[in-house]
Amino acid sequence: MSATQSLRDRAATFGLTVEEFDLVTQAVGREPNALEAAIFGAMWSEHCGYKNSRPLFRVFPTTGPQVLQGPGENAGVVDIGDGYAVAFKMESHNHPSAVEPVQGAATGVGGILRDIFAMGARPFAVLDSLRFGDLSTPRTQHLLTGVVEGISHYGNAIGVPTVGGEVTFHPSYQENPLVNVMALGLMHHEDLAKGTLGAVGNKIVYVGSKTGRDGLGGAVFASADLSDASNEDRPAVQVGDPFMEKLLLEATLEAIQKGLVAGVQDMGAAGLVSSTCEMAYRAGLGIDMDLGAVPTREDGMVPMELCLSESQERMVLVPVPGREQELIDLLAKWELDVVVIGEVKEHDRYRLFWRGELVCDVPVAALNEAPKYTREGVESAEIRALRERDLSGVPVPEDLGAVLVKLMSHPTIASKRPIFERYDHQVMTNTVVVPGAADAAVMRVKGSRKGVAATSDCNPRFVYLDPYTGAAAAVAEAARNLACVGATPLAITDNLNFGNPHRPEVYYQLVQATQGIADACRALNTPVTGGNVSLYNQYNEAQADGSTRTVAIHPTPTIGMVGVLPDVSINATMALDSHPQSLYLLGN
Amino acid sequence: MKTAVIQFPGSNCDADAVYVAGELLGQQAKLVWHTETSLEGVDAVLIPGGFSYGDHLRSGAIAARSPIMHEVRRFAERGGPVVGICNGFQILTEAGLLPGALTRNDSLHFLCHDVHLRVERTDTIFTSAYRQGQVLRLPIAHNEGNYYADEETLARLRGEGRVLFRYVTPGGEVERAANPNGSQNNIAGILNERGNVLGMMPHPERAAEALLGGTDGRGLFESLLAAVVR
Amino acid sequence: MTYLAKVYVTLKKSILDPQGRTVERSLHQQGYAEVRDVRVGKYIELTLEGERAEVEARVREISENILSNPVMESVRFEIEALQPA
Amino acid sequence: MTYLAKVYVTLKKSILDPQGRTVERSLHQQGYAEVRDVRVGKYIELTLEGERAEVEARVREISENILSNPVMESVRFEIEALQPA
Ligand SMILES: Nc1ncnc2c1ncn2[C@@H]1O[C@H](COP(=O)(O)OP(=O)(O)O)[C@@H](O)[C@H]1O
Secondary structure: OOOOOOOOOOHHHHOOOHHHHHHHHHHHOOOOOHHHHHHHHHHOOHHHHOOOOHHHHOOOOOOOOOEEEOEOEOOEEEEEEOOEEEEEEEEEOHHHHHHOHHHHHHHHHHHHHHHHHOOOOEEEEEEEEEEEOOOOOHHHHHHHHHHHHHHHHHHHHHOOOEEEEEEEEOHHHOOOOEEEEEEEEEEEHHHOOOOOOOOOOOEEEEEEOOEOOOOOOOOOOOHHHOOOOOHHHOOOOOOOOHHHHHHHHHHHHHHHHOOOEEEEEEOOOOHHHHHHHHHHHHHOOEEEEEHHHOOEOOOOOOHHHHHHOOOOOEEEEEEOOOOHHHHHHHHHHOOOOEEEEEEEEOOOEEEEEEOOEEEEEEEHHHHHOOOOOOOOOOOOHHHHHHHHOOOOOOOOOOOHHHHHHHHHOOOOOOOOHHHHOOOOOOOOOOEEEOEOOEOOEEEEOOOOOOEEEEEEEOOHHHHHHOHHHHHHHHHHHHHHHHHHHOOEEEEEEEEEEOOOOOOHHHHHHHHHHHHHHHHHHHHHOOOEEEEEEEOOOEEEEEOOOOOEEEEEOOOEEEEEEEEEEOOOOOOOOOOOOOOOOOOOOOOO | OEEEEEEOOOEOOHHHHHHHHHHHOOOEEEEEEOOOOOOOOOOEEEEOOEOHHHHOOOOOOOHHHOHHHHHHHHHHHOOOOEEEEOHHHHHHHHOOOOOOEEEOOOOOOOEEEEEEEEEOOOOOOOOOOOOOOOEEEEEEEEOOOEEEOOHHHHHHHHHOOOEEEEEEOOOOOOOHHHOOOOOHHHEEEEEOOOOOEEEEOOOHHHOOEHHHOEOOOHHHHHHHHHHHHO | OEEEEEEEEEEOOOOOOHHHHHHHHHHHHOOOOOEEEEEEEEEEEEEEEOOHHHHHHHHHHHHHHHHOOOOOEEEEEEEEEOOOO | OEEEEEEEEEEOOOOOOHHHHHHHHHHHHOOOOOEEEEEEEEEEEEEEEOOHHHHHHHHHHHHHHHHOOOOOEEEEEEEEEOOOO
């Protein structure tokens, strides 16, 4: 990198295009400094800013009498009656799991649980939707074992049961496995908390683990922008600590229930910056923050690292004015360190100070309003040909028994017992329908007769061949799974795992799949209350001529659906009792 | 019966224990935070499952050294009933209130499924509601439930009738195949010398309601209640 | 003076080490047939301040009473002086 | 010749070590306030047969490719000749 290169020339190192860099300059009213550019880059990334996917979400139905909180918060919330509500959301940890399956999957569980308890809900169920390549290869075995170990390590230790999920195998996931985790939390309506700041003058409090250089290893910044710590010092892998998270969970819920907090937000992707500036945006206010106050795990950290670190198990709380000390005492009881790092301001700026100097001063709104891109989608001719292939000539196998055995022994269809037995699925003593007993899990709600059912579904082969119908079918399957345990479907969360949206054939899949989800959700009266997007899931496939070709994973819009049972003791499982029973086939 | 459920940072079956000992049994049960130093007015102590201190170092090791354990020891010395379930069992062995140690499951995996247990004695304050030799179905959920003690200790446990529960087949046979974790002698639960401290890996509190698929664990709490009230 | 203590915790020889056995099996499968007697233990580093003799006594206490469980583990440690930074 | 290899696997300095942190806190609570920088790693022993140079190469492979994950761990090892029993 030449010294004479301007920031604009190296916009890409901040995750911005040159056009986006110019938009930043316009919004700020001057050229941004490197820190500001990096902050915009993070906030405008797909992960935080949804620049490619948000326009597609417009087709989703998001409201209904059952919806207490739609998309836009840490998690969606639906009413289940009797004064109770369920917060739920799904999130992916695909790329981290491909690099370090145990910690990648573990921190995925940690992240989604924080989203749930940041809403004021006590997490009470986890589901995991996993996709891997060919199970006969050492790589897939390593990934599968590691991912399951990671989920079990985190979920079991924190004491939230993992009650369901799915595991499928297909070569398209060989290099790029998918790890989607869904969590549900239970709360009383009045405890619904929001990621906002309350009023001017409120303090901003940092609680949880210290900040390290986690998650910066993969960053593309020029070394000049970071401290002189070597790359070695910038771990590409984040290690999760379920023990710390358990303390955070208990402390946060207690603080919310005691009315001590005006706002809560977890620090997820783009850590401190994204959490605080999202809160400011929702409140329509500004923030002044002192980066020097951020507790660090290592010496010599610089503003860019402090701002963008993705260290796990950290939260931002805003105390109710006048009750700061009570909150601090409560957090201390849970053995958590806490620091005031900033204050809510009248102005509408996001301002960061470092050693007395103003190092970032940009409009909150611009940070949260990433440019949106709509592209042109074109169906791949290859896939269309596959779909339209005439199958009428395929002979019916003679030995159907053998076919059945072959099908049953495919890892996608075979029993998942060795996996779900590694998850504590009964802690909290609410699990009425356990994994393996039905296609959806059922939890009772203590203090009420109600039950909550949840499932996650997607058939990526179907979506690959026909993204619209396949995605709609995933919603329909989820609804059937809930109906089969006796639950009425309420709403969905989704996790859109796709390839590179710049490729027209991938963009086509995205457009079709989101439309399919939207139409199915309208038909079934299950609004979308939130979700997550994971793009750029692709891999390089070696070709016969020695070259490589970039291939996307099968498009995988995982659907997580939640339903309610009016009386949890009236539920159904797949088990056939021993006495004579009749089987009926419904539908056509 | 007033039950104290000890709560350590990282305990996660604490609320479940309070629910069974309190709500289901219609008795009083309260959480006692690990830094507290009194068990005044308590009839029974329950050390619940979970991952106290993240199970760091060794499961139960750090919790066993926290302030409240001093009080639990005194309570046990006075003859008060103490039950440690899962992580609670690990804490009791680490604290020296029960002999032996719980090591990693021989499969090296965390396991969550139902097992069958045989009640080896019914003349204890924990098992009077069961039949001698009764086979119970209870869930396990642990990573380190592989009971280990040296030969001498094992011989004493056997000789003094201090093995209270063994892993068995559904038919009640002690077999290797019925042992989920490699425990010596298929041990699932043991008593201290005096018979007032019990440690067990399976979770009776998860099998105390028909709605959750079983009620075999309820007898343990009922036995305790009967003993305390008497 | 500042010292670095290195503490080694191993399962007693008489105790079966399922983790060691599993590692051994996997090494065999990956072509390292000559490896045997794999044992997996813990390695703990800690830094502490004090006079050498006193530090040694403290580390011994910590190692024997906290970092290891005598029912199933053996423990040993080394202490080295750290250069002042 | 028979050799004993001792392999030390530690989390890289920059990686969060929740176990070390928890142990450190607990040591402080138990009166060992002078202890800091606790890190918990793995200590693996293995025995193997061969010529010294070859054994060393094999142990290096095993340590770097199998016993540790370079993304988050550092590994080092020592080799010593065992007296024939
Ligand atoms: N990764 C997983 N984690 C937890 N439970 C799982 C997982 N995969 C499958 N299950 C459970 O196993 C059972 C069967 O799942 P699956 O084989 O996907 O059935 P189906 O395809 O008919 O829905 C369900 O109860 C499901 O929740």
